[in-house]
Amino acid sequence: MLNRVILIGRLTRDPELRYTPSGVAVTQFTIAVDRPFTSQGGEREADFIPVVTWRQLAETCANYLRKGRLTAVEGRIQVRNYENNEGKRVYVTEVIADNVRFLESNREGGSGGGQREENPFGGSSAGGNSNSNRSSNPSRGNQDPFSDDGKPIDISDDDLPF
Secondary structure, eight states, X not given: OOOOEEEEEEESSOOEEEEOTTOOEEEEEEEEEEEEEXXXXXXXXXXXXXXXXXXXXXXXXXXXXXXXXXXXXXXXXXXXXXXXXXXXXXXXXXXXXXXXXXXSOOGGGOSSSXXXXXXXXXXXXXXXXXXXXXXXXXXXXXXXXXXXXXXXXXOOGGGSOO
């Protein structure tokens, strides 16, 4: 059996960082993922998908992600339920992320002065059980092909393999 999901979308609001009573960090945020078709009125629709991250990944997401940022999330779908104050059973479907990639550079770091907030995960990703994005080719060193002037990468839907 397999329960794996990969999503690319934009955050609908800043992540919410909390801590469990035992001190474990947990962050919740929602990403808007465009549907690959338009409605009868010619409008694009989106799904709003709740995402949960834990531990170090939760703290990293809370520190570096902001509303509107393009983000890739890899994880598993989880359905949980609880009884609300009115005694009704409530079901919640969410993605438990174990890898989050920041697909846009941080634009808050400065205006043209070359300053930008560095990401401790190589500027582009954060993950629990995944390998770093750093190249294994020693001749490239720490050169990041995406560390330009902070402009978003222009990729059309036709360029994506999915």
